Amino acid sequence: MENISPSLSLSLTVRAALESGYSVRTGILQFISASRDPFAEIVGTWLMCVDQNQPFHFISDHLHPCRRSLLLLLEKGLRGLPILNHLVELEEEIIQSCEMEIEAQIQKTPLLLMIPVFVLMFPAYLLLLFGPIIQSLLIKLDP
Amino acid sequence: MFIHFLILIFGFVFVSRTITIQINRKPLIEATLQDLKKIQWPFFCCLTILSTGLQPLTILFLIFTLVFFINHTDLWINFILRQNFQQLWLQFLDELILLMMTGRSFRDSFLFITENRQNLFHLKLREILLRSAYDQNSTNSSHLLSANNIFIHNLVQSIEKNPHKALEKLKCHRRQIRLNVLFKKKSKQITLTMRTQAMALSLLYIGLLIFVLNKHSDEIFFLKKSMLFTSIGLFGLGLVLISIIGRKRPWKT
Numbered sequence: 001m002e003n004i005s006p007s008l009s010l011s012l013t014v015r016a017a018l019e020s021g022y023s024v025r026t027g028i029l030q031f032i033s034a035s036r037d038p039f040a041e042i043v044g045t046w047l048m049c050v051d052q053n054q055p056f057h058f059i060s061d062h063l064h065p066c067r068r069s070l071l072l073l074l075e076k077g078l079r080g081l082p083i084l085n086h087l088v089e090l091e092e093e094i095i096q097s098c099e100m101e102i103e104a105q106i107q108k109t110p111l112l113l114m115i116p117v118f119v120l121m122f123p124a125y126l127l128l129l130f131g132p133i134i135q136s137l138l139i140k141l142d143p
Numbered sequence: 144m145f146i147h148f149l150i151l152i153f154g155f156v157f158v159s160r161t162i163t164i165q166i167n168r169k170p171l172i173e174a175t176l177q178d179l180k181k182i183q184w185p186f187f188c189c190l191t192i193l194s195t196g197l198q199p200l201t202i203l204f205l206i207f208t209l210v211f212f213i214n215h216t217d218l219w220i221n222f223i224l225r226q227n228f229q230q231l232w233l234q235f236l237d238e239l240i241l242l243m244m245t246g247r248s249f250r251d252s253f254l255f256i257t258e259n260r261q262n263l264f265h266l267k268l269r270e271i272l273l274r275s276a277y278d279q280n281s282t283n284s285s286h287l288l289s290a291n292n293i294f295i296h297n298l299v300q301s302i303e304k305n306p307h308k309a310l311e312k313l314k315c316h317r318r319q320i321r322l323n324v325l326f327k328k329k330s331k332q333i334t335l336t337m338r339t340q341a342m343a344l345s346l347l348y349i350g351l352l353i354f355v356l357n358k359h360s361d362e363i364f365f366l367k368k369s370m371l372f373t374s375i376g377l378f379g380l381g382l383v384l385i386s387i388i389g390r391k392r393p394w395k396t
Contacts, residue, residue, distance in 0.1 A: 120381035127374040
Protein backbone atom coordinates (compact mmCIF):
# COMPACT_ATOMS: atom_id res chain seq x y z
CA MET A 1 0.00 0.00 0.00
CA GLU A 2 2.82 2.37 -0.87
CA ASN A 3 1.38 4.32 -3.77
CA ILE A 4 -1.86 5.93 -4.75
CA SER A 5 -4.94 3.69 -5.12
CA PRO A 6 -5.51 2.57 -8.76
CA SER A 7 -9.13 3.80 -8.78
CA LEU A 8 -8.00 7.23 -7.58
CA SER A 9 -5.24 7.20 -10.17
CA LEU A 10 -7.79 6.41 -12.92
CA SER A 11 -10.11 9.16 -11.71
CA LEU A 12 -7.26 11.71 -11.59
CA THR A 13 -6.00 10.74 -15.05
CA VAL A 14 -9.45 11.02 -16.63
CA ARG A 15 -10.07 14.32 -14.83
CA ALA A 16 -6.70 15.67 -16.03
CA ALA A 17 -7.57 14.61 -19.59
CA LEU A 18 -11.00 16.26 -19.45
CA GLU A 19 -9.62 19.49 -17.95
CA SER A 20 -6.96 19.60 -20.67
CA GLY A 21 -9.59 19.29 -23.38
CA TYR A 22 -9.17 15.59 -24.19
CA SER A 23 -11.83 12.88 -24.18
CA VAL A 24 -12.70 10.36 -21.48
CA ARG A 25 -11.35 7.59 -23.71
CA THR A 26 -7.94 9.34 -23.94
CA GLY A 27 -7.78 9.52 -20.13
CA ILE A 28 -8.69 5.86 -19.74
CA LEU A 29 -6.13 4.80 -22.35
CA GLN A 30 -3.48 6.93 -20.63
CA PHE A 31 -4.22 5.16 -17.35
CA ILE A 32 -4.10 1.70 -18.95
CA SER A 33 -0.76 2.39 -20.62
CA ALA A 34 0.83 3.98 -17.53
CA SER A 35 -0.43 1.72 -14.74
CA ARG A 36 1.04 -1.68 -13.87
CA ASP A 37 -1.72 -2.55 -11.43
CA PRO A 38 -4.04 -5.54 -12.14
CA PHE A 39 -6.90 -3.02 -12.08
CA ALA A 40 -5.57 -1.54 -15.34
CA GLU A 41 -6.08 -4.94 -17.00
CA ILE A 42 -9.65 -5.06 -15.66
CA VAL A 43 -10.25 -1.56 -17.05
CA GLY A 44 -8.84 -2.71 -20.42
CA THR A 45 -11.25 -5.67 -20.53
CA TRP A 46 -14.11 -3.43 -19.40
CA LEU A 47 -13.32 -0.91 -22.16
CA MET A 48 -13.44 -3.67 -24.77
CA CYS A 49 -16.85 -4.79 -23.46
CA VAL A 50 -18.17 -1.21 -23.58
CA ASP A 51 -16.86 -0.73 -27.14
CA GLN A 52 -18.52 -3.94 -28.31
CA ASN A 53 -21.78 -3.13 -26.46
CA GLN A 54 -21.42 -6.24 -24.35
CA PRO A 55 -22.55 -6.52 -20.71
CA PHE A 56 -19.71 -5.93 -18.25
CA HIS A 57 -21.46 -6.64 -14.93
CA PHE A 58 -19.43 -9.89 -14.62
CA ILE A 59 -16.31 -7.67 -14.45
CA SER A 60 -17.60 -4.96 -12.14
CA ASP A 61 -19.79 -7.04 -9.80
CA HIS A 62 -16.94 -8.33 -7.64
CA LEU A 63 -15.13 -4.98 -7.52
CA HIS A 64 -15.05 -2.54 -4.60
CA PRO A 65 -18.09 -0.15 -4.68
CA CYS A 66 -15.80 2.82 -5.45
CA ARG A 67 -14.28 1.08 -8.47
CA ARG A 68 -17.71 -0.09 -9.67
CA SER A 69 -19.20 3.43 -9.40
CA LEU A 70 -16.20 4.87 -11.21
CA LEU A 71 -16.56 2.41 -14.10
CA LEU A 72 -20.30 3.11 -14.33
CA LEU A 73 -19.61 6.85 -14.46
CA LEU A 74 -16.88 6.46 -17.05
CA GLU A 75 -19.24 4.37 -19.18
CA LYS A 76 -21.61 7.36 -19.23
CA GLY A 77 -18.67 9.54 -20.25
CA LEU A 78 -17.80 7.15 -23.09
CA ARG A 79 -21.41 7.38 -24.32
CA GLY A 80 -20.97 11.15 -24.61
CA LEU A 81 -22.60 12.48 -21.43
CA PRO A 82 -20.87 15.26 -19.43
CA ILE A 83 -19.28 13.68 -16.34
CA LEU A 84 -16.64 16.13 -15.07
CA ASN A 85 -18.67 17.45 -12.11
CA HIS A 86 -19.72 13.94 -11.06
CA LEU A 87 -16.14 12.78 -11.42
CA VAL A 88 -14.90 15.53 -9.08
CA GLU A 89 -17.49 14.49 -6.47
CA LEU A 90 -16.65 10.82 -6.87
CA GLU A 91 -12.96 11.63 -6.51
CA GLU A 92 -13.63 13.12 -3.07
CA GLU A 93 -15.47 9.95 -2.10
CA ILE A 94 -12.61 7.77 -3.32
CA ILE A 95 -10.09 9.87 -1.34
CA GLN A 96 -12.18 9.44 1.82
CA SER A 97 -12.47 5.71 1.20
CA CYS A 98 -8.67 5.43 0.73
CA GLU A 99 -8.07 7.34 3.96
CA MET A 100 -10.44 5.01 5.81
CA GLU A 101 -8.66 1.97 4.36
CA ILE A 102 -5.29 3.29 5.54
CA GLU A 103 -6.69 4.08 9.01
CA ALA A 104 -8.13 0.56 9.30
CA GLN A 105 -4.76 -0.89 8.32
CA ILE A 106 -2.93 1.31 10.87
CA GLN A 107 -5.30 0.08 13.61
CA LYS A 108 -4.93 -3.56 12.60
CA THR A 109 -1.11 -3.56 12.36
CA PRO A 110 -0.20 -3.56 16.11
CA LEU A 111 -2.52 -6.52 16.72
CA LEU A 112 -1.01 -8.48 13.85
CA LEU A 113 2.46 -7.68 15.15
CA MET A 114 1.62 -9.32 18.48
CA ILE A 115 1.47 -12.76 16.83
CA PRO A 116 5.16 -13.13 15.81
CA VAL A 117 6.35 -11.26 18.90
CA PHE A 118 4.53 -13.44 21.45
CA VAL A 119 4.52 -16.76 19.60
CA LEU A 120 8.09 -16.76 18.24
CA MET A 121 10.28 -13.94 19.52
CA PHE A 122 9.35 -14.03 23.20
CA PRO A 123 10.09 -17.80 23.51
CA ALA A 124 13.37 -17.14 21.65
CA TYR A 125 14.35 -14.59 24.30
CA LEU A 126 13.33 -16.92 27.12
CA LEU A 127 15.25 -19.80 25.60
CA LEU A 128 18.36 -17.66 25.28
CA LEU A 129 18.10 -16.26 28.81
CA PHE A 130 17.09 -19.34 30.76
CA GLY A 131 18.35 -22.04 28.40
CA PRO A 132 21.84 -22.32 29.94
CA ILE A 133 20.45 -22.33 33.50
CA ILE A 134 17.84 -24.99 32.70
CA GLN A 135 20.42 -27.06 30.88
CA SER A 136 22.91 -27.02 33.75
CA LEU A 137 20.08 -27.80 36.20
CA LEU A 138 19.00 -30.79 34.13
CA ILE A 139 22.55 -32.08 34.02
CA LYS A 140 22.94 -31.70 37.78
CA LEU A 141 19.62 -33.45 38.43
CA ASP A 142 20.49 -36.31 36.10
CA PRO A 143 21.58 -39.27 38.28
CA MET B 144 35.73 -5.05 16.07
CA PHE B 145 32.09 -5.37 14.95
CA ILE B 146 31.39 -1.80 16.13
CA HIS B 147 34.58 -0.67 14.40
CA PHE B 148 33.34 -2.19 11.11
CA LEU B 149 29.91 -0.60 11.54
CA ILE B 150 31.44 2.86 12.06
CA LEU B 151 33.63 2.38 8.96
CA ILE B 152 30.65 1.39 6.78
CA PHE B 153 28.49 4.23 8.09
CA GLY B 154 31.27 6.77 7.43
CA PHE B 155 31.85 5.63 3.87
CA VAL B 156 28.17 5.42 2.98
CA PHE B 157 27.84 8.99 4.28
CA VAL B 158 30.80 10.13 2.15
CA SER B 159 29.34 8.37 -0.90
CA ARG B 160 25.98 10.06 -0.37
CA THR B 161 27.60 13.51 -0.01
CA ILE B 162 29.63 13.05 -3.22
CA THR B 163 26.56 11.92 -5.21
CA ILE B 164 24.51 14.89 -4.01
CA GLN B 165 27.36 17.27 -4.89
CA ILE B 166 27.61 15.72 -8.38
CA ASN B 167 23.95 16.57 -8.92
CA ARG B 168 24.27 20.08 -7.52
CA LYS B 169 27.52 21.21 -9.14
CA PRO B 170 27.77 20.01 -12.72
CA LEU B 171 30.97 21.94 -13.39
CA ILE B 172 33.08 19.78 -11.07
CA GLU B 173 31.23 16.55 -11.95
CA ALA B 174 34.30 14.89 -13.50
CA THR B 175 36.45 15.50 -10.40
CA LEU B 176 33.74 14.19 -8.11
CA GLN B 177 33.21 11.11 -10.27
CA ASP B 178 36.93 10.37 -9.96
CA LEU B 179 36.66 10.81 -6.21
CA LYS B 180 33.75 8.38 -6.18
CA LYS B 181 35.81 5.79 -8.02
CA ILE B 182 38.68 5.85 -5.52
CA GLN B 183 36.57 5.87 -2.36
CA TRP B 184 36.12 2.08 -2.12
CA PRO B 185 39.85 1.20 -2.60
CA PHE B 186 40.54 3.89 0.00
CA PHE B 187 37.97 2.26 2.26
CA CYS B 188 39.72 -1.13 1.92
CA CYS B 189 43.15 0.36 2.72
CA LEU B 190 41.78 2.20 5.75
CA THR B 191 40.05 -0.92 7.06
CA ILE B 192 43.22 -3.03 6.74
CA LEU B 193 45.33 -0.28 8.34
CA SER B 194 42.98 0.16 11.27
CA THR B 195 42.17 -3.49 12.04
CA GLY B 196 45.18 -5.33 10.63
CA LEU B 197 45.17 -8.08 7.99
CA GLN B 198 43.09 -10.68 9.81
CA PRO B 199 40.79 -13.34 8.33
CA LEU B 200 37.78 -11.52 9.83
CA THR B 201 38.83 -8.25 8.12
CA ILE B 202 39.13 -9.99 4.73
CA LEU B 203 35.70 -11.58 5.20
CA PHE B 204 34.26 -8.21 6.16
CA LEU B 205 35.80 -6.52 3.11
CA ILE B 206 34.50 -9.22 0.73
CA PHE B 207 31.03 -8.92 2.26
CA THR B 208 31.10 -5.10 2.05
CA LEU B 209 32.39 -4.95 -1.52
CA VAL B 210 29.89 -7.56 -2.77
CA PHE B 211 26.78 -6.27 -1.01
CA PHE B 212 27.30 -2.58 -0.35
CA ILE B 213 28.66 -0.94 -3.50
CA ASN B 214 25.49 -1.47 -5.58
CA HIS B 215 23.15 -0.89 -2.67
CA THR B 216 24.61 2.51 -1.68
CA ASP B 217 23.88 3.79 -5.18
CA LEU B 218 20.35 2.40 -4.94
CA TRP B 219 19.43 4.16 -1.73
CA ILE B 220 21.27 7.36 -2.68
CA ASN B 221 19.19 7.45 -5.88
CA PHE B 222 16.11 6.93 -3.73
CA ILE B 223 17.02 10.03 -1.65
CA LEU B 224 17.66 12.03 -4.81
CA ARG B 225 14.24 10.99 -6.20
CA GLN B 226 12.61 12.24 -3.00
CA ASN B 227 14.45 15.55 -3.39
CA PHE B 228 13.31 15.76 -7.00
CA GLN B 229 9.65 15.50 -5.99
CA GLN B 230 10.06 18.28 -3.41
CA LEU B 231 11.92 20.57 -5.80
CA TRP B 232 9.42 19.89 -8.59
CA LEU B 233 6.48 20.74 -6.30
CA GLN B 234 8.13 24.01 -5.21
CA PHE B 235 8.82 24.83 -8.83
CA LEU B 236 5.19 24.10 -9.83
CA ASP B 237 3.87 26.36 -7.04
CA GLU B 238 6.08 29.18 -8.25
CA LEU B 239 5.17 28.58 -11.89
CA ILE B 240 1.42 28.54 -11.24
CA LEU B 241 1.63 31.74 -9.16
CA LEU B 242 3.51 33.53 -11.95
CA MET B 243 1.09 32.30 -14.60
CA MET B 244 -1.82 33.58 -12.51
CA THR B 245 -0.32 37.06 -12.79
CA GLY B 246 -0.84 36.90 -16.56
CA ARG B 247 2.49 35.66 -17.86
CA SER B 248 2.65 32.87 -20.42
CA PHE B 249 3.89 29.37 -19.59
CA ARG B 250 7.22 29.74 -21.40
CA ASP B 251 7.82 33.21 -20.02
CA SER B 252 7.14 32.11 -16.42
CA PHE B 253 9.26 28.99 -16.86
CA LEU B 254 12.23 30.97 -18.16
CA PHE B 255 11.77 33.66 -15.50
CA ILE B 256 12.08 31.13 -12.66
CA THR B 257 14.99 29.17 -14.12
CA GLU B 258 16.90 32.25 -15.33
CA ASN B 259 18.63 33.28 -12.12
CA ARG B 260 19.04 29.89 -10.46
CA GLN B 261 22.36 28.16 -10.91
CA ASN B 262 21.66 24.75 -9.33
CA LEU B 263 21.49 21.67 -11.51
CA PHE B 264 17.74 21.13 -11.11
CA HIS B 265 16.87 24.55 -12.58
CA LEU B 266 19.59 24.31 -15.24
CA LYS B 267 18.14 20.96 -16.36
CA LEU B 268 14.61 22.38 -16.43
CA ARG B 269 15.80 25.24 -18.62
CA GLU B 270 17.56 22.80 -20.93
CA ILE B 271 14.40 20.67 -21.20
CA LEU B 272 12.28 23.70 -22.08
CA LEU B 273 14.71 24.83 -24.77
CA ARG B 274 15.04 21.29 -26.12
CA SER B 275 11.26 20.85 -26.32
CA ALA B 276 11.04 23.86 -28.65
CA TYR B 277 13.33 22.12 -31.17
CA ASP B 278 11.76 18.70 -30.66
CA GLN B 279 8.38 19.83 -31.91
CA ASN B 280 9.72 19.84 -35.44
CA SER B 281 12.55 17.33 -35.21
CA THR B 282 12.95 13.78 -33.94
CA ASN B 283 12.35 13.09 -30.28
CA SER B 284 15.49 13.30 -28.18
CA SER B 285 13.96 11.90 -25.00
CA HIS B 286 16.41 8.97 -25.08
CA LEU B 287 19.06 11.48 -23.96
CA LEU B 288 17.16 12.25 -20.76
CA SER B 289 16.66 10.45 -17.45
CA ALA B 290 13.23 9.10 -16.37
CA ASN B 291 12.32 12.21 -14.32
CA ASN B 292 13.43 14.51 -17.11
CA ILE B 293 11.48 12.55 -19.74
CA PHE B 294 8.40 13.04 -17.61
CA ILE B 295 8.96 16.84 -17.46
CA HIS B 296 9.86 16.91 -21.15
CA ASN B 297 6.54 15.22 -22.08
CA LEU B 298 4.59 17.56 -19.82
CA VAL B 299 6.24 20.65 -21.32
CA GLN B 300 5.60 19.39 -24.85
CA SER B 301 1.93 18.62 -24.15
CA ILE B 302 1.44 22.10 -22.62
CA GLU B 303 3.18 23.82 -25.51
CA LYS B 304 0.94 21.97 -27.97
CA ASN B 305 -2.19 23.25 -26.16
CA PRO B 306 -1.12 26.49 -24.45
CA HIS B 307 -4.68 27.69 -23.81
CA LYS B 308 -5.18 25.03 -21.11
CA ALA B 309 -1.71 25.35 -19.57
CA LEU B 310 -2.75 26.62 -16.14
CA GLU B 311 -5.49 23.99 -15.68
CA LYS B 312 -3.10 21.26 -16.76
CA LEU B 313 -0.41 22.39 -14.32
CA LYS B 314 -2.88 22.70 -11.45
CA CYS B 315 -4.20 19.23 -12.18
CA HIS B 316 -0.68 17.85 -12.32
CA ARG B 317 0.21 19.53 -9.02
CA ARG B 318 -2.92 18.10 -7.37
CA GLN B 319 -1.92 14.62 -8.57
CA ILE B 320 1.57 14.94 -7.11
CA ARG B 321 0.29 16.33 -3.81
CA LEU B 322 -2.20 13.49 -3.44
CA ASN B 323 0.53 11.01 -4.26
CA VAL B 324 2.83 12.49 -1.60
CA LEU B 325 0.00 12.58 0.96
CA PHE B 326 -0.96 8.93 0.45
CA LYS B 327 2.64 7.78 0.43
CA LYS B 328 3.17 9.55 3.75
CA LYS B 329 0.05 8.00 5.27
CA SER B 330 0.68 4.47 4.05
CA LYS B 331 4.27 4.65 5.29
CA GLN B 332 2.89 4.96 8.84
CA ILE B 333 1.78 1.34 8.57
CA THR B 334 5.20 -0.08 7.79
CA LEU B 335 7.12 2.37 9.98
CA THR B 336 5.82 0.83 13.24
CA MET B 337 6.75 -2.66 12.06
CA ARG B 338 10.21 -1.71 10.90
CA THR B 339 11.00 0.18 14.11
CA GLN B 340 9.76 -2.67 16.28
CA ALA B 341 11.65 -5.31 14.29
CA MET B 342 14.84 -3.24 14.46
CA ALA B 343 14.58 -2.64 18.22
CA LEU B 344 13.87 -6.32 18.91
CA SER B 345 16.76 -7.42 16.70
CA LEU B 346 19.23 -5.08 18.42
CA LEU B 347 18.05 -6.30 21.82
CA TYR B 348 18.38 -9.92 20.72
CA ILE B 349 21.88 -9.43 19.29
CA GLY B 350 22.95 -7.72 22.54
CA LEU B 351 21.51 -10.54 24.62
CA LEU B 352 23.11 -13.17 22.38
CA ILE B 353 26.55 -11.56 22.74
CA PHE B 354 26.06 -11.34 26.52
CA VAL B 355 24.98 -15.00 26.84
CA LEU B 356 27.82 -16.21 24.61
CA ASN B 357 30.36 -14.28 26.68
CA LYS B 358 28.96 -15.39 30.03
CA HIS B 359 28.58 -19.08 29.22
CA SER B 360 31.54 -19.43 26.89
CA ASP B 361 33.19 -22.25 28.85
CA GLU B 362 30.13 -23.98 30.20
CA ILE B 363 28.14 -27.01 29.26
CA PHE B 364 25.78 -24.83 27.16
CA PHE B 365 28.03 -25.31 24.20
CA LEU B 366 27.98 -29.05 24.44
CA LYS B 367 24.29 -29.00 23.48
CA LYS B 368 23.93 -26.29 20.91
CA SER B 369 20.37 -27.24 19.97
CA MET B 370 18.86 -24.77 22.45
CA LEU B 371 20.89 -21.89 21.04
CA PHE B 372 20.00 -22.77 17.46
CA THR B 373 16.32 -23.21 18.35
CA SER B 374 16.32 -19.72 19.87
CA ILE B 375 18.02 -18.18 16.82
CA GLY B 376 15.65 -20.08 14.51
CA LEU B 377 12.56 -18.92 16.38
CA PHE B 378 13.74 -15.33 16.33
CA GLY B 379 14.56 -15.49 12.63
CA LEU B 380 11.15 -16.98 11.90
CA GLY B 381 9.55 -14.13 13.88
CA LEU B 382 11.43 -11.58 11.78
CA VAL B 383 10.32 -13.31 8.57
CA LEU B 384 6.70 -13.27 9.77
CA ILE B 385 6.96 -9.54 10.62
CA SER B 386 8.32 -8.81 7.14
CA ILE B 387 5.44 -10.83 5.60
CA ILE B 388 2.89 -8.85 7.64
CA GLY B 389 4.60 -5.57 6.71
CA ARG B 390 4.65 -6.39 3.00
CA LYS B 391 2.95 -4.11 0.47
CA ARG B 392 -0.79 -4.79 0.40
CA PRO B 393 -2.86 -4.21 -2.68
CA TRP B 394 -5.48 -1.49 -2.47
CA LYS B 395 -9.10 -2.55 -2.12
CA THR B 396 -10.48 0.89 -3.01
